[in-house]
Amino acid sequence: MDQIGEEQGKMEQTFTSTAAPEKPRLSAQEELRIFRNLVRSLTSNAENALTDLGMWCKDADQLERLLLVQHHLDYMKRLCDGKV
Numbered sequence: 883m884d885q886i887g888e889e890q891g892k893m894e895q896t897f898t899s900t901a902a903p904e905k906p907r908l909s910a911q912e913e914l915r916i917f918r919n920l921v922r923s924l925t926s927n928a929e930n931a932l933t934d935l936g937m938w939c940k941d942a943d944q945l946e947r948l949l950l951v952q953h954h955l956d957y958m959k960r961l962c963d964g965k966v
């Protein structure tokens with residue numbers, strides 16, 4: 883039993899010594915800036931995908947829905963840019 887306890891202690895030391903060091907916490911403003919950049923990037927990609935889909939829309943109802951989604955994406959983009 884003693885030998886098993888020693889081996890477990892060695893394993894715990896190995897795991898704790900190889901653990902990644904804690905990263906410093908970002909400020910709330912920095913986290914918000916990163917989040918806005920992420921949302922802006924995703925919004926731009928979604929707008930590009932919608933533009934491609936718009937070429938395939940034959941139905942007026944589908945086109946209207948697509949334009950509504952595009953309008954919401956544009957609002958999100960302007961919100962992230964601080965233009966709202």
